[in-house]
Amino acid sequence: GQNIDQPTEMTATEGAIVQINCTYQTSGFNGLFWYQQHAGEAPTFLSYNVLDGLEEKGRFSSFLSRSKGYSYLLLKELQMKDSASYLCAVRDRGNQAGTALIFGKGTTLSVSS
């Protein structure tokens, strides 16, 4: 089975940098995703890592270490609109659901001025 852990809540101020960590356990790792979800809305794709290292996309970066079962999402130059829930999800070859993503419970980020 899969186990995905991430902090429940985080707070930060505008302009700051925040790092959201995610640890996971899978039987056949096949990719890690980060999604952003604003309250009452559907999740939207942020990033995808399948190899170790850092993937940068504008203000957002995502890091993966497969040997440690660890990833983080780094958000720079925080803006009020970044207040949302951030979901870590993994794709597991050992999962009977094949391409389905298994999600963590999400980290609610609150950005204050």
Add this chain to the structure above:
Amino acid sequence: SQTIHQWPATLVQPVGSPLSLECTVEGTSNPNLYWYRQAAGRGLQLLFYSVGIGQISSEVPQNLSASRPQDRQFILSSKKLLLSDSGFYLCAWGLAVSGELFFGEGSRLTVL
């Protein structure tokens, strides 16, 4: 470009009533389709997935069912709703290679 739509957006149903949520995808053929549920304080839970017409796999035993009568249509149903069925239901289609999911707008169900 691909689009995904689901409806209704919001519904309030009494316990014991039936349910039907519909999802359609445009702009892609033979997509992998998924139903997820997000209950208060919980993460996205995979309910059903389908890799083709008439092919449904269930991840969680419950009083819900799913059907795929057409290539790009995915339906979530229940004959008798329970209070615990309340939540935010999300339909998604996925890229076969990377696994990236694209979600519909979501359907918020409140069972009273």
